[in-house]
Amino acid sequence: MKARNFVILLIILAVIGAGVFTAINGLKIGNYTLKPIKDSMKLGLDIKGGAYVVLEADTDVKGEELKKIMEQTREVIRRRVDAKNQNRATGS
Secondary structure, three states, X not given: OHHHHHHHHHHHHHHHHHHHHHHHHOEEEOOEEEOOHHHHOOOOHHHHOOOOOOOOOOOXXXXXXXXXXXXXXXXXXXXXXXXXXXHHHHOO
């Protein structure tokens, strides 16, 4: 009975190992191609190495008006980065 359990364990580990290997490296059999999982993952800026942006105002404006201008600037930059990532994801 122990030998049978050991064989079943080996088969399970072999199937799991083959699945992991295929997911990492892909598979090509004739005309059928399974791409590696890394090729189908969409990585964000934080995973690809990211970007660090510091916004510094060069203005005499202060208080609430400065806060409003900085928020507008941040929103414009965010929309542009999001649009760039969306174009990259769709292949445009």
